[in-house]
Amino acid sequence: MSPRRVTLADVAKAAGVSRTTASLVLSGRGRELRISQDVEQRVLKTAEELQYRPNIVSRGLRTGSSRTIGFVSDTVATSRLAGDMIKGALEGARDRGFMLFIGETEGDAELERLLLQAMHDRQVDGLILASMFTRTIKVPKTITAAPAVLLNALPKQPAPLPAILPDEVEAGRRAARVLLDAGHRDGIYLIGAGPRLRDVPTESLAAVERLIGIREALGEAGVQVAGARTCPDWQPDYGLEATRDLLRTVQPRALICFNDRIAMGAYQALDDFGLKVPADVSIVSFDDHPIASWVRPQLTTVALPHYELGRKAVDVLFTEIERDRSAAGGVGEVHRVPMPVRHRESVAPSSAAGSSG
Template sequence: MSPRRVTLADVAKIAGVSPTTASLVLSGRGRELRISQDVEQRVLKAATELQYRPNIVSVGLRTGTTRTIGFISDTVATSRLAGDMIKGALEAARERGFMLFIGETEGDAELERLLLQAMHDRQVDGIILAAMYTRTIRVPKGMAAAPAVLLNALPRQPTPLPSVIPDEIEAGRVAARALLDAGHREGIHLIGAGPGRRNVPAGGSVAAVERLIGIREVLADAGVKPAGGHVCPDWQPEYGLAATRALLRKERPRALICFNDRVALGAYQALDDFGLKVPADVSVVSFDDHPIASWMRPQLTTVALPHFELGRKAVDVLFTEMGRDREDDGVEGEVHRVPMPIRLRESVTPPGT
């Protein structure tokens, strides 16, 4: 077995002082409480020699702060994209000496309650409640017990909780602009949602609604009318394939705005079936920057979901939340929007090249 952990008492004994003094010195309050240089040095020396590190469990009991954050998601760990959210959160937390508890609810409210409890039982300093895809969620009761942030999610009812979400509206604008900038004005089809404001898949996906808003806004401002739109019940390759096939049986588009990369994958397959080349015959822009976007040929131009940055930002916001005086509630939770950068690759060219 490993030798017993070094405790503050050990350091104090070696330094020949009381645990109190050792604690004072090590917490940097030695000067303030008039501990002599000599003693300070002895304590520091002893602590270094023994490689003393405070037991955080003990500190947690005494001070109530465990340097730990709870990260609860519906199913973040599963998706590669969302895994980056954890990664960003992990990194931001680590920079501050914090660790992350991870929990997955699988969409089960009871499980969510249990996880929240388990985390509170471990005295987490704050909680991040994350959704795998951007959507509105019902904020569970237990959230009030500690500082918290909603990640990739908006509260269904008004709460004082802040949220962090990708800026999907701007993403829609950026995607549409990419096509306009390349000179496209006609034969622009939407695959996954649209063309009307209301033509979105069921399920309350924020992405569908907001991307569509951005796209419509930019096209309208340029006096361009989308040639068509095709709602997909789910944004999976097979639906992208089916929708694009249906489209191609009727007409020849010049450009596609696919609502995500998996849909775009299906669209590529359909275009291939009809002997159409990307981007020579049809330009394609998409959203998410899923890993497959750079595996497809030609590589897909797509507006990236900044998962990593979302995770970081959530931790940042959580820390300001933790630093804030609670009680000053009544305030509506602020919404932080993280920019979505476009990845310019090979699937967009001017029409007729």
């Protein structure tokens, strides 16, 4: 059997004071409420000796705060891709002495309802609703029971919820600029989505935004996308198939793959056609999945800042909790986290390149 914990009453008794006094001293309000140095020291010493630790459950009952936040996702907890989001959230929470409840909904609305309920039953101070991939989600009504933020997602209907998202449009621009900077102007193809804004996988916000950024940066340089192949799902086999299909008709000079798994498929297709990366074809991609540094040559990619997203979500959530305490209404601001370029080996200067900057 586990031994009984030391309680405030134990400390008070051992120090020969009332529970009130012990509580005041230990919560640092002793000075303010005129507890003598003598008593203060005695209480602190006793607490130390007995290894007293306040019971947060009990405190929570009184104060209404459990010093806990809930992290609810569709399936983010099990995807390595986004595991770092949890890590960021975890560390942000830890810095403030908060713990993290984790829950997965598998995209099931009923499960989500039950999960949120279970978290509210445990008096979470706030909630993070995360999505595995960037998209719009239907915000459950019960969410209003506590402060909340959206992570990697936007509300389908307008809602006063802050959202934290990667800056995908800028990422698109950056990917395009990597190629432009290497002198590429012709034979740039897209694998995964495009060329039109509606040629994207269902619900994928990232696809649309990346596409916008790509077209914008290329457009500014007076460059046209030479063509594109869409993929119903962004997995290696679809990337392989799409790229093969492309190579049967044209020889691209550069590929912008919409994520690293697609890029892996593209590598395989290029290999099949005897084309070398980056000598024959340059490749730039998105996500910075571990695979990006495992393939050869290593893949130049625009990284999803998972860790930063998780941390930012917690930061925003805490300002939201603050706001809630002051009874102020939320506004639903959208926070964009920059996606950094990881320069590796899959991009070479265009052989047709003129001046280099």
